[in-house]
Amino acid sequence: MAQVEIKKGEKELLDDRQYWWWAEKKRSPRLNYLRKGVWSKATKGSSWLPGVKMDLENARRQTRVFKEAPPSEPFIITRARALASVLDNMPVFITDHSRIVGYPGSAPHLLTWICTGSSTLNDDTINDRTGVISDEEMEEAREIERFWKGRTYEDKFVQYQNRKERVVGLMADYAAPGRDIIAMDYVVPQCDWMYQGFDSIIATVEDNIKNGEKKMRESPTAEEQVSYMERIDTWKAMKICLEATIRYARRLSRLAKILAENFETDPKRRQELLKISETCYKVPAKPPEHLWEAIQFDQIVQVAYRLEWHNGSWQWRQDYWHWPFYEKDVLEEKNMTRDEVVEYCAEWMIAAYGFGRAYLRVGREALQGTPGPYVWTMGGVKENGEDACNDLTDCYLESALLARVCDPTFGFRYSAKTRTETLRRVFECIRHGLGYPSIRNDDVLIPNLMHWFGHPLKEARRWVHQACMAPAPDTKWAAPALRYPQPSIATGSKAVSMALFDGYDPLTGMNTGIKTGDSTQFETFDEFYNAWYEQLKATFKMLVGMEHRGRNVEALFFPKPMTSSLFERCIETGQNSALCKERSSLWFTLFVFGDTGDCLAAVKKLVYDEKKYTMAELKKAIEANWEGYEEMRMDFVRAPKWGNDDDYVDRIWVKIYEDLGKMSWSVRDINGQPWPTLPESIAAHTVQAPKIGALPNGRRLGDPLYDGGCSPGHGFDKKGPTAVLNSVGKLDHVGSVRATLLNQRLSPAQLQGEKGFTMWRDYMKTWHDLGINHVQFNMVDNETLYAAQKEPEKYSELMVRIAGYSAHFVEMNKITQDSIIARSVQKF
Amino acid sequence: MATCSECKKFFPLEDDPTLGDCVQRVVDPRQAYYKAKPVEAEMDASKCSSFQKK
Numbered sequence: 063m064a065q066v067e068i069k070k071g072e073k074e075l076l077d078d079r080q081y082w083w084w085a086e087k088k089r090s091p092r093l094n095y096l097r098k099g100v101w102s103k104a105t106k107g108s109s110w111l112p113g114v115k116m117d118l119e120n121a122r123r124q125t126r127v128f129k130e131a132p133p134s135e136p137f138i139i140t141r142a143r144a145l146a147s148v149l150d151n152m153p154v155f156i157t158d159h160s161r162i163v164g165y166p167g168s169a170p171h172l173l174t175w176i177c178t179g180s181s182t183l184n185d186d187t188i189n190d191r192t193g194v195i196s197d198e199e200m201e202e203a204r205e206i207e208r209f210w211k212g213r214t215y216e217d218k219f220v221q222y223q224n225r226k227e228r229v230v231g232l233m234a235d236y237a238a239p240g241r242d243i244i245a246m247d248y249v250v251p252q253c254d255w256m257y258q259g260f261d262s263i264i265a266t267v268e269d270n271i272k273n274g275e276k277k278m279r280e281s282p283t284a285e286e287q288v289s290y291m292e293r294i295d296t297w298k299a300m301k302i303c304l305e306a307t308i309r310y311a312r313r314l315s316r317l318a319k320i321l322a323e324n325f326e327t328d329p330k331r332r333q334e335l336l337k338i339s340e341t342c343y344k345v346p347a348k349p350p351e352h353l354w355e356a357i358q359f360d361q362i363v364q365v366a367y368r369l370e371w372h373n374g375s376w377q378w379r380q381d382y383w384h385w386p387f388y389e390k391d392v393l394e395e396k397n398m399t400r401d402e403v404v405e406y407c408a409e410w411m412i413a414a415y416g417f418g419r420a421y422l423r424v425g426r427e428a429l430q431g432t433p434g435p436y437v438w439t440m441g442g443v444k445e446n447g448e449d450a451c452n453d454l455t456d457c458y459l460e461s462a463l464l465a466r467v468c469d470p471t472f473g474f475r476y477s478a479k480t481r482t483e484t485l486r487r488v489f490e491c492i493r494h495g496l497g498y499p500s501i502r503n504d505d506v507l508i509p510n511l512m513h514w515f516g517h518p519l520k521e522a523r524r525w526v527h528q529a530c531m532a533p534a535p536d537t538k539w540a541a542p543a544l545r546y547p548q549p550s551i552a553t554g555s556k557a558v559s560m561a562l563f564d565g566y567d568p569l570t571g572m573n574t575g576i577k578t579g580d581s582t583q584f585e586t587f588d589e590f591y592n593a594w595y596e597q598l599k600a601t602f603k604m605l606v607g608m609e610h611r612g613r614n615v616e617a618l619f620f621p622k623p624m625t626s627s628l629f630e631r632c633i634e635t636g637q638n639s640a641l642c643k644e645r646s647s648l649w650f651t652l653f654v655f656g657d658t659g660d661c662l663a664a665v666k667k668l669v670y671d672e673k674k675y676t677m678a679e680l681k682k683a684i685e686a687n688w689e690g691y692e693e694m695r696m697d698f699v700r701a702p703k704w705g706n707d708d709d710y711v712d713r714i715w716v717k718i719y720e721d722l723g724k725m726s727w728s729v730r731d732i733n734g735q736p737w738p739t740l741p742e743s744i745a746a747h748t749v750q751a752p753k754i755g756a757l758p759n760g761r762r763l764g765d766p767l768y769d770g771g772c773s774p775g776h777g778f779d780k781k782g783p784t785a786v787l788n789s790v791g792k793l794d795h796v797g798s799v800r801a802t803l804l805n806q807r808l809s810p811a812q813l814q815g816e817k818g819f820t821m822w823r824d825y826m827k828t829w830h831d832l833g834i835n836h837v838q839f840n841m842v843d844n845e846t847l848y849a850a851q852k853e854p855e856k857y858s859e860l861m862v863r864i865a866g867y868s869a870h871f872v873e874m875n876k877i878t879q880d881s882i883i884a885r886s887v888q889k890f
Numbered sequence: 891m892a893t894c895s896e897c898k899k900f901f902p903l904e905d906d907p908t909l910g911d912c913v914q915r916v917v918d919p920r921q922a923y924y925k926a927k928p929v930e931a932e933m934d935a936s937k938c939s940s941f942q943k944k
Contacts (some may be wrong), residue, residue, distance in 0.1 A: 100921075691936050
């Protein structure tokens with residue numbers, strides 16, 4: 063097959079929708095080499111891909127520093143020295159043909175393992191049965207794990223949890239594992255601060271230390287005097303990290319120079335190596351002045367904080383922050399051509415695709431097929447409200463067609479002002495089967511940020527994706543330094559089961575919920591609805607309360623000096639990133655919550671309105687997993703379903719969302735901010751399926767749950783795409799939730815050519831005007847997906863959108879693949 | 891006893907020749923790259939499998 067396809071011309075390949083072969087033909091030899099050579103850190107199911115191994119370098123050096131640290135040394139200084147030891151000693155490498163260098167590991171196939179965060183993660187890592195740690199290194203890995211048992215962040219935090227909180231967190235069936243267990247952040251760097259260069263930041267830190275020393279002795283009050291003790295330690299630790307990061311970049315600079323002068327025989331490559339050397343000597347110490355320097359600056363920063371703590375995402379708005387460099391290098395000084403920029407962008411995407419980390423099996427399953435998700439934000443509006451799309455946005459969209467990686471993906475900020483030429487490229491990415499960009503509605507999400515958190519308009523317009531879905535401004539007082547959705551529910555629809563069984567989970571045999579009464583005694587639907595709502599609220603409050611303590615444990619006992627040093631507010635106050643208050647943009651993820659509305663609608667219709675079945679009968683059928691109750695089950699399946707513009711069920715969804723909004727304001731974080739919810743699913747709609755029993759929408763134990771957050775159930779949306787939008791448009795996307803995720807499948811045959819673009823653009827206008835915050839598309843036909851299931855080796859490049867991220871189809875487990883195929887293909 | 895400083899792959903630091911990098915070519919199953927590992931000039935290299943006398 064490969065031979066046949068590769069002989070075709072570009073146009074023929076496009077006409078045949080053979081986009082992966084088209085990309086291979088279009089890519090430069092450099093990109094082809096890097097793309098084929100990159101070590102993906104995605105997982106197949108939950109298993110690492112063949113050849114990927116755990117890197118002990120970080121864990122080894124961190125452990126050594128902590129073992130040898132004098133007991134009197136402030137913890138934050140030890141933390142900083144440990145990171146510096148890694149940055150100074152970890153082997154560095156430069157891959158052939160690459161120009162963007164730096165990786166959080168000592169070889170391209172190795173995964174970063176942060177051993178300081180979570181004993182559970184450490185256990186999971188050393189007990190991996192797939193050989194991710196080699197036999198030769200296993201004893202050392204075990205020794206590292208033994209040393210950290212009782213010393214990790216998790217071990218500190220556990221002391222402030224009760225038995226129920228701990229059990230619920232570890233089970234990962236109802237509550238998602240929290241900050242203590244997953245030990246992972248979503249850091250949004252503050253570009254306008256960082257780009258002054260680390261030398262300049264260090265100078266500020268040194269001034270602060272000097273002034274702090276003085277004030278510690280001369281301040282008028284004792285309270286003020288002692289307040290400087292911790293701040294001085296924090297500043298000193300930040301300085302250690304910033305200086306080590308510069309040294310790390312200069313080690314790469316030195317390697318590039320050695321290669322140019324001693325190894326490289328190709329004069330062109332020699333020049334490239336000298337340019338790498340010059341660039342890495344300069345950044346991040348000095349401000350970037352060219353596009354390639356800005357990219358390299360960002361890459362080094364990513365490496366540095368990913369060696370301190372696991373980061374599950376990659377927050378950036380390249381087309382916005384790098385646009386001045388593009389203007390200078392491409393438009394004014396002609397230092398680069400536009401084509402070279404496209405190649406650079408593609409190279410960066412490929413480099414990012416190679417980043418990975420050790421993380422828990424439960425997380426790897428839920429995010430199967432992706433090493434991230436790394437969502438790069440594109441488009442949107444500027445601070446003054448004008449369209450921010452520019453030619454660099456277009457370059458990135460074009461580069462995605464060439465790189466064809468499933469991570470990073472793009473989240474595109476669509477607004478009424480978005481220019482058509484950029485939209486055309488967005489559509490091309492979708493048409494090429496990338497599954498991205500996801501489309502975000504700026505005219506909804508900017509008011510949403512202002513509504514929930516009081517971000518000023520100009521700051522709200524500076525938002526980037528903090529992870530798959532949630533926007534956060536990248537400004538001084540709003541850029542998040544930590545992962546907000548540490549409190550999340552893994553299986554949102556379980557609250558329905560809890561309401562049916564009075565807080566008892568028949569699947570686990572545990573009283574996971576609270577007592578809300580015997581549901582057979584409820585006389586009205588409202589009573590049942592309230593029981594469901596109380597169940598949800600109880601878990602919500604328990605989990606956000608845990609997170610408040612979790613953040614405080616980090617602030618007091620486990621600070622992150624490297625991460626802190628990237629934030630202006632931390633440098634200014636001398637407080638670590640968990641202690642320093644920001645205008646937080648919180649969210650509480652409700653994974654696989656989508657079945658809830660249809661479950662409640664079915665109960666209302668069949669138990670309370672039509673009284674066809676009693677609650678006792680329903681409970682019995684559900685306890686039996688509908689076995690022996692097939693006729694009854696089909697009645698519940700046929701009850702009104704979301705996504706058909708049917709007011710009976712849509713009104714219930716609207717009420718649920720309104721009540722989510724009310725619940726969100728009932729608890730505030732340390733910054734006084736509410737906790738809005740964010741219904742979405744990643745791959746939890748299949749991964750959690752065995753962890754939630756039968757449901758009143760007719761679902762059986764193990765059947766996939768609804769994907770996305772407001773997507774209709776698979777195959778239940780029978781009235782076309784506009785009916786779906788009409789249902790979803792009834793929700794309040796500003797005031798009820800932080801965001802919610804809509805998956806759609808489009809017909810590649812129908813959307814061919816210019817006519818296809820015009821139809822899609824009109825559809826997007828309807829979507830925008832209905833005030834829906836999000837949508838993402840798969841545009842791959844079933845024939846291709848079935849063929850890929852049959853002969854996966856021929857479809858290794860086939861990508862699909864899951865929910866919040868893209869992945870290679872053949873790297874998903876069968877149930878997830880089937881759930882993609884089961885989505886309705888919408889036809890206009 | 892052979893030391894790192896006697897090896898072709900040793901590149902001393904300009905400001906401190908007692909330290910340097912061991913620079914090696916690596917070809918893995920997917921890509922090729924050069925790798926630099928910090929070493930001390932007088933480190934024992936007698937058991938190093940990639941040692942190459944200058």
